[in-house]
Amino acid sequence: MKNSTRPDQLGKxxxxxxxxxxxLAGGEKHGYAxxxxxxxxxxxxxxxxxLYEALARLERLGxxxxxxxxxxxxxxxxxxxxxxxxxxYLAMQQQVVKVGQSRLARGWSFS
Amino acid sequence: xxxLMTSLSSPTRRAERLLKLYPQIWRExxxxxxxxxxxxxxxDRPHDAKRTTNIIFKxxxxxxxxxxxxxxxxxxxxxxxSALSTTTVLATVFAVFxxxxxxCTMVSWNSNPKVAxxxxxxxxxxxxxxxxxxxxxxxxxxxxxxLFRALKSTFLRRDKKFRWSLIAVFASSILILNGxxxxxxxxxxxxxIQWFQFGQALKQVAGATQWVTQSVIxxxxxxxxxTFSEGLLHISATVxxxxxxxxxxxxxxxxxxxxxxxxxxxxxxxxxxxSMFLFLFSCAGWELSGGYDNSLMAPFTQMEKSLFFVIAxxxxxxxxxxxxxxxxxxxxxxxxxxxxxx
Numbered sequence: 001m002k003n004s005t006r007p008d009q010l011g012k013x014x015x016x017x018x019x020x021x022x023x024l025a026g027g028e029k030h031g032y033a034x035x036x037x038x039x040x041x042x043x044x045x046x047x048x049x050x051l052y053e054a055l056a057r058l059e060r061l062g063x064x065x066x067x068x069x070x071x072x073x074x075x076x077x078x079x080x081x082x083x084x085x086x087x088x089y090l091a092m093q094q095q096v097v098k099v100g101q102s103r104l105a106r107g108w109s110f111s
Numbered sequence: 112x113x114x115l116m117t118s119l120s121s122p123t124r125r126a127e128r129l130l131k132l133y134p135q136i137w138r139e140x141x142x143x144x145x146x147x148x149x150x151x152x153x154x155d156r157p158h159d160a161k162r163t164t165n166i167i168f169k170x171x172x173x174x175x176x177x178x179x180x181x182x183x184x185x186x187x188x189x190x191x192x193s194a195l196s197t198t199t200v201l202a203t204v205f206a207v208f209x210x211x212x213x214x215c216t217m218v219s220w221n222s223n224p225k226v227a228x229x230x231x232x233x234x235x236x237x238x239x240x241x242x243x244x245x246x247x248x249x250x251x252x253x254x255x256x257x258l259f260r261a262l263k264s265t266f267l268r269r270d271k272k273f274r275w276s277l278i279a280v281f282a283s284s285i286l287i288l289n290g291x292x293x294x295x296x297x298x299x300x301x302x303x304i305q306w307f308q309f310g311q312a313l314k315q316v317a318g319a320t321q322w323v324t325q326s327v328i329x330x331x332x333x334x335x336x337x338t339f340s341e342g343l344l345h346i347s348a349t350v351x352x353x354x355x356x357x358x359x360x361x362x363x364x365x366x367x368x369x370x371x372x373x374x375x376x377x378x379x380x381x382x383x384x385x386s387m388f389l390f391l392f393s394c395a396g397w398e399l400s401g402g403y404d405n406s407l408m409a410p411f412t413q414m415e416k417s418l419f420f421v422i423a424x425x426x427x428x429x430x431x432x433x434x435x436x437x438x439x440x441x442x443x444x445x446x447x448x449x450x451x452x453x
Contacts, residue, residue, distance in 0.1 A: 031148035047162055048148055049169025052141055072143035 010063070010089055016054045017063075018093070019044060021078060021086040024064060028077040031055070058082070122153040129163070132170035134177040136189065179432040189368075191376035194436040196363040199253055201429045202383040203356035206246050208422045209390050211324035213243040215411075216397055217317035231400040238393035246386040253379055254280075257362040264366075272365050279358035286351035293344055294322040327352050328418070377436050384433040387426035394419070 010017035023029060023037045035046050046054075055076065058064045063082035067075045078086070126149030130142055152162065179194040216236050221228045228236075258280060261273035298304060304315045326348045368376060411419075 031144050032151045035148070035152070047165035047169075048145065048152060049165040049167075051148070052145060053169050053172070056137075056141070072147050074144045 010058075010061075010085060012057070013050075013054065014089060016046065016050060017058055018086065018089050019046070020051075020054055020058060021063065021082055021089070024076060024078040025083065025086060028067060028075040030073040030075045032073070034076070122150040125153055126150050129166050129170075132167060134174050136177060137170075137173050179435060180428070190436055191373040191380070192363060192366065192368050194380045194432045195253070195376040196360040197432050198380045198383050198429050199250065199363060200356045200360045201425050201432075202246060202250050202387065203352065203359075205387050205390075205422050205425045205429070206243075206250055207324055207327050207352060208418060209243045209246055209387075210320050211328060212394060212419075213239050214317040214321035214324060216394075216402060217313060218321060219402070220314075229400065232397060232402050235393055235397035235400055235402065239390060239397060242386050242390035242393055246383065246390065249379060249382050249386065253363075254359045257359060257366060260366055261362045273362060276358045276361040276365070279354050280362070283351040283355035283358065286347050287355065290326060290344060290348040290351070291319075291323050294326060295319040323348070377433075380429075380433045380436055384426065384429045387422075387429055391423055391426055 010021070019038045019042055020034060023034050023041070026037070029037060031048075031051060035048075035051060038044055038046050055064070059066060059076075061081075062079060063085050064076045065079050067077060069075065123146065126146040129149060130138055130145055133141075133145075152159075156162070177193060179190070179197045216239050220233065220236050258277075261277055264270040265273050265277060298315055298319050304319075305311045326345050328349075329345070363376075366372075
């Protein structure tokens with residue numbers, strides 16, 4: 001379907017969604033482990049309200065899924081659709097990085 | 112004392128207090144894991160104003176979303192239910208005003224024996240009548256359907272979750288019917304409504320409606336009359352309408368929605384919003400074509416004109432809610448197609 005490749009597939013606030021999906025790409029994690037992992041690899045401190053807003057959105061979009069457990073720490077994992085969406089999002093980000101770096105290299109010098 | 116203070120400010124207690132900011136449906140889904148995350152977050156950084164502010168704003172957003180006013184809902188299956196529930200409350204308030212304005216236009220129609228009402232004003236009066244009829248009938252239909260479902264669930268399945276809402280619906284309905292009876296007693300005393308003379312009957316119904324809706328609208332600030340019972344009747348009519356609206360909304364929120372019911376709910380939400388806008392449009396047409404002219408109708412007071420803007424705002428809120436339901440439906444389709452592709 002044409003909608004499956006749209007750029008806003010990660011929903012609102014794709015930056016936060018991208019961070020969460022990137023974290024879950026490394027394996028299933030519960031809320032606190034996600035916050036710690038994102039802080040470690042991206043230096044971003046995800047506030048609890050923002051984290052759960054994004055988790056609810058990604059779960060509703062079918063990009064992640066909660067794993068059934070008796071423990072109150074419920075882990076989340078990436079779905080196939082989530083992996084595909086993350087791959088498209090990262091490719092787009094790479095394109096932005098490439099363009100930005102090449103333009104900086106042409107017009108700016110840093111000592 | 113120290114033990115008590117420590118207990119009140121323990122991470123679990125603080126986490127649970129913050130959790131209460133979220134609506135019940137959210138707490139049921141994410142409550143336990145949220146408390147777990149918060150306990151550890153508080154242990155890491157005991158005092159963080161930015162974190163608390165973040166939770167306050169995000170929980171407010173979830174609450175607005177739960178009512179159908181903001182962003183996508185937590186649960187797509189509940190989107191139709193939330194939207195219909197919220198729109199029912201909005202539409203009930205709107206309907207009281209719509210019935211009042213309709214009764215005014217209908218009573219003034221051909222009221223001047225010297226000048227007949229123009230064709231354009233007659234057409235706009237008809238449009239106001241039709242839109243008010245659609246709005247009221249849809250609301251009545253929604254109320255009856257959910258009342259029937261709740262009664263069935265309560266008596267056949269011994270389900271207790273509808274008990275208080277049902278009591279409130281019946282109590283408020285009795286109060287409203289009593290109010291209606293009290294206000295149309297003059298019509299009854301004069302032989303009742305002449306149903307076989309359609310034009311006359313319509314005018315009589317409009318006259319009675321004007322009495323009843325005025326009572327509901329001005330109830331809390333009512334100063335006329337001299338007896339306690341009349342004042343109580345005015346206030347109880349207003350309270351009863353509000354209680355009825357919220358009780359029916361509660362019945363809707365507590366009902367299980369099948370796929371068919373979800374679609375019907377979305378359609379009912381849109382029909383209610385559309386009829387509100389048709390009403391506003393018809394009123395504007397009536398006014399512009401000179402509805403006041405050539406009638407013996409007293410001009411609307413400043414307050415009655417101002418309240419028109421209030422119902423226009425209610426219609427906008429309702430429209431916003433019904434449009435969000437449509438967006439949510441689209442998002443479900445996108446997800447399913449994405450999953451199929453995957």
